Amino acid sequence: MRSFGTRETMELLPYGPLAESIREVVLAAAEGRATAPPRVRVPLPEGGTLLVMPASDGELAITKLVTVHPRNASRGLPTIRGEVVVLAAETGERLGLLDGGAVTARRTAALSLLAARALAPRPESPLLVVGAGTQGRSHLEAFREGLGVRRAFIASRTPQSAEGLAAHARDLGMEARAVRRPEEALAEARLVVTATTSREPVLPEKLHPETFVAAVGAYTPEAAELPPALVAEGSVFVDTLEGAREEAGDLIRAAAAGAFRWEEATEFAGALREGKRPAGGPVIFKSVGHALWDLAAARRALRG
Numbered sequence: 001m002r003s004f005g006t007r008e009t010m011e012l013l014p015y016g017p018l019a020e021s022i023r024e025v026v027l028a029a030a031e032g033r034a035t036a037p038p039r040v041r042v043p044l045p046e047g048g049t050l051l052v053m054p055a056s057d058g059e060l061a062i063t064k065l066v067t068v069h070p071r072n073a074s075r076g077l078p079t080i081r082g083e084v085v086v087l088a089a090e091t092g093e094r095l096g097l098l099d100g101g102a103v104t105a106r107r108t109a110a111l112s113l114l115a116a117r118a119l120a121p122r123p124e125s126p127l128l129v130v131g132a133g134t135q136g137r138s139h140l141e142a143f144r145e146g147l148g149v150r151r152a153f154i155a156s157r158t159p160q161s162a163e164g165l166a167a168h169a170r171d172l173g174m175e176a177r178a179v180r181r182p183e184e185a186l187a188e189a190r191l192v193v194t195a196t197t198s199r200e201p202v203l204p205e206k207l208h209p210e211t212f213v214a215a216v217g218a219y220t221p222e223a224a225e226l227p228p229a230l231v232a233e234g235s236v237f238v239d240t241l242e243g244a245r246e247e248a249g250d251l252i253r254a255a256a257a258g259a260f261r262w263e264e265a266t267e268f269a270g271a272l273r274e275g276k277r278p279a280g281g282p283v284i285f286k287s288v289g290h291a292l293w294d295l296a297a298a299r300r301a302l303r304g
Helices: 006-011 015-030 070-075 100-119 134-147 159-171 228-233 241-247 249-256 268-273 291-303
Strands: 040-044 048-056 060-068 080-088 094-099 127-130 151-155 175-179 191-194 212-215 235-238 283-286
Touching: 006 094, 006 100, 015 100, 015 134, 015 268, 015 291, 048 291, 060 100, 060 291, 080 100, 080 291, 094 100, 094 291, 100 134, 100 212, 100 268, 100 283, 100 291, 127 134, 134 151, 134 159, 134 191, 151 159, 159 175, 228 249, 235 241, 235 268, 241 249
Parallel strands: 127 151, 127 191, 151 175, 191 212, 212 283, 235 283
Antiparallel strands: 040 048, 048 060, 060 080, 080 094
């Protein structure tokens, strides 16, 4: 079995082709040709989490092991560590070991890219990224590569981090600058990515109705990047309804406040398979991750 490091895994997963691989898996799952049980979540010290996520499409099977450590950023250590074991579904032959952090970063951003292509009213708009960590960086790259975004604004609790990601954007040929608060960019940006670990909303309650928001940072019931009033105003799409009900703190909080009903959320498969479109207001795409997206990454990495 070959083991692929971080850089090798990233090189195997270009954002555009990976987005198309995710599309294929979304449709395969809708037709019963790919399956994944609910992921197992085990709490760890200091707010950490162990996640175990298997999936299969009959040809390949994967198991992803991930640990998330929110306090590692202050220690100069990776927030996310993990591996994806890929095997032949029929024989169990181990085919490869992919870097889990690279897979998570790439497939999450590729899924948001796929959602923006399908749902964003203004995909040519400038981009606002809130959060300058790994997911902020991968989403910046994905939207640059897959949508041709040329202008970006970066907001972060740490000004140095925001400046660093803005510099990376300029290295990619983009016009980019750091802002102190998201509100400074929202007059122009109609593409927004929230990629933080915040437990309190990082966006205002009202956004321009043509805004597309990919909310990817809050993955536990206690976290929330979006205020209930914004959820109430928007057209809500989720990567999977099952996962969102369990882990999308933004939506759980909005539902508890009476600002949102789960029946109002559209699973992303419906947008791809049935052409369901936003009903009005800002478009909110909420993803908390799923083993099927890791399966899509494995298919792309080892099958091309």
